[in-house]
Amino acid sequence: MIDLFTIVMTAAGLIFFAAGTLGLIRFPDTHSRLHALTKADNLGLGLIALGLAVQVPGPADLFKLILIWALAILAAGATAQLVARIAAPAGLGDDEKAQDGGSDGQERRRP
Amino acid sequence: MSSWYLLVATGLLLTIAGALWRVWRGPEQADRMMAAQLVGTGGVGVILLLAAMSGDWAMLDVALVLALLAALAAIAFVKSTRGEGEGDPEDDTPEDRASEDGAPR
Amino acid sequence: MIASIFDLTLCLVILAAAGAATLGRDAFMAVVFYIVYGILIAMAWLRLGAIDVALAEAAIGAGLTGVLLLAALARVARKAGKEPASAASVPATTIATALAALVITIGIAYAFLTLPEPQGLQGHVAENLAASGAENPVTAVLLNFRGWDTLLESIVLLAALLGIWTLAQDEAWGGRAGLRHVTRPGSVLAQFGRILPPIGLLVGVYLVWAGSKQPGGAFQGGTVLAAVWIVTIMAGLMQAPRVADRALRAALVIGPVIFLALAVAGIFAGAFLVLPPAHAGWLILAVEAVLTLSIAATLAMLVFGPPEPEEKR
């Protein structure tokens, strides 16, 4: 039963990794590819870690698995933004008006 | 179970091989760099599976180090694309720059 | 069966990454392939059961070397004013290189095939582990049975740093190592640099601590600590130290110096570099601690590079 859970989760993780790679190959532009990579791969890693979490011998290794995934998420959240930024067109967002933003479109003050 | 772990790990290696194609192809430096990020994430996955397969959970430390340092190369890369390798990718206007002597030691 | 398929796939992917890193025309691409190669090699070491080496490869090969090479690439481009041109290939040079590579390959293949069946040293190490003062056989070998190698390695790192510092211009000497990094205080990079380093510091210390009884040790932990320091500087939160800074210089040499002093002291106990078995345990721990400090400082300074003239910063 436990093994079945592991098999299902790791298989699902592999599918998302495959989706990430396929997106990296198929998507037409740099930013779309970055979408595929960031979301699919970290989900894939999370599912693999979840699948293995029921196999570890003790709670210490379970928490270590969580820590590994949390670090991967932190790194992904930061690098995705940084790489997306250097690949972004220059001058994007330079005009003061927000295009779609704000529920009311009004200037918001920082608290 | 260990056969299954290796099977999934082999699948992950194939997705890594796909990422290698994107490193080779580019065209942007950002494309190459993020494909390397994919290899890093996939590598963490493979190591987790190898740990489960061998039952030697000390291998998790290798995955931990890889996950911890995953962002290092990407940060060095984004820094090298702005200014003379010392700037911030979000730093577009001179007045955004930190003033005077910068950070405390 | 499936194990062979995995190993074969891994070998093929490693060969592809290595081939692309050497054959690619684009220097940036070669660096990225080299980073990828480091990650893959770490997996290969795990398959060979060498977790200590895998840890070192993950930290140095996949982590630090990538930063070092990217920084070097940016530096070359800055000095040359453009992307470094790949060297023009002269037929004679190419042929000579290929011939030399062929001769070396044949030599290695000959040596490998004619070697007697290796007995391995695991038996000897296991027999004497109790006397070494360490529970992790790799640490026992590195710091006791073959302390020579480790001592010389830490000195080699220092020599490499001196080599890099000789690249500094006269007017820059004594100044801060490398470029001055600035970031927008609220940027993603700065925020990341605030959150990761405390956790990385713990992981680095943990690896050194773990080294006495399980995979880990001064090199692995020192590399992680160096990486943590590099992140805080690249995030613009700290400045690199001046190369003339006394505290920095003390940190750089303390590991090799203490190790050497201990080795010399060993003469009185019997022979050079012999640790008295009764005290080997805590002596190894002490040497590990100071070596970690020196390795971390040296590796980080290697990445920062030589001091740059003031007006460039």
Added chain:
Amino acid sequence: MTRKQGLIAAKRAVFLAGIWLVLTGADPYGIAIGLVAVVAATGLSLTLMPPRAGVALWPLAIMVPGFLWRSLLGGVDVARRVFNPRLPLSPGWKIMRTRLPDGGKAALGGEFSLMPGTLVAGSKGDRLLIHVLDTRQDITGDIAREEACFERALRDRETVPDGKREAR
């Protein structure tokens, strides 16, 4: 150091001590060196991020299930597009204002980079630069909801003096 700052420092020390226990598997032989390491790490954290503003933990904790669920949706969304032979994409940029402070902006950006269809490319002033896989997707509601969650977590930062720029 005020009482409030001491509290923030103590919270961080507890968090880091927890990480140390996870790393060592709560090995009693690691306690002594762990104390030194945790003190050093807390000191480093306080240097890098002065204890000017506290972060309320429970609003962040109740965000975790939603975050996990939507990052699952994010992966599924990408997989759906990738495996579709017609490759349904119409990528574009959206610029959104946010009233979150710097740390909150970076965290919101990281979170939205893992959510379905959105990828944040950092910020300019108070504007988040968001790349979307499908320009017809309406993200205003999502942004406002997550923004409100982060605001609750960061609410007590007003109680501590905060310069316009980080005082350095």
